Amino acid sequence: MQEFIMFYNRIDKINFMLYITNEERKMPEISRFYGIAISIRFIGREHNPPHFHAKYKNKMAAYTIRTMEKIEGKLPPTAEKLVKEWAKLHQEELLDIWEKQNFVKIEPLE
Numbered sequence: 001m002q003e004f005i006m007f008y009n010r011i012d013k014i015n016f017m018l019y020i021t022n023e024e025r026k027m028p029e030i031s032r033f034y035g036i037a038i039s040i041r042f043i044g045r046e047h048n049p050p051h052f053h054a055k056y057k058n059k060m061a062a063y064t065i066r067t068m069e070k071i072e073g074k075l076p077p078t079a080e081k082l083v084k085e086w087a088k089l090h091q092e093e094l095l096d097i098w099e100k101q102n103f104v105k106i107e108p109l110e
Contacts, residue, residue: 052065
């Protein structure tokens with residue numbers, strides 16, 4: 001099943017709708033850079049500690065938001081370095097998304 005879901009883009013300060021599947025709705029993408037997709041699951045389907053998921057090609061890993069410690073999976077070293085660099089820049093936003101379940105797009109790494 002597919003449906004529309006509303007998101008708020010903090011960068012451009014606009015609301016937008018995406019056509020997504022139920023599986024994507026469970027873990028919406030909040031940023032994408034250099035082929036790396038970052039997402040956070042709905043808390044109802046997740047567990048502590050607060051964390052986010054990074055996917056690059058066919059590899060996936062999860063990192064805690066507070067310490068950037070990898071808690072599962074594996075990414076190539078360069079992709080992992082970029083993910084951690086991005087996460088440190090956006091740590092407060094990631095925690096806000098986790099706590100409020102307000103899924104907004106976060107600026108990608110440039």
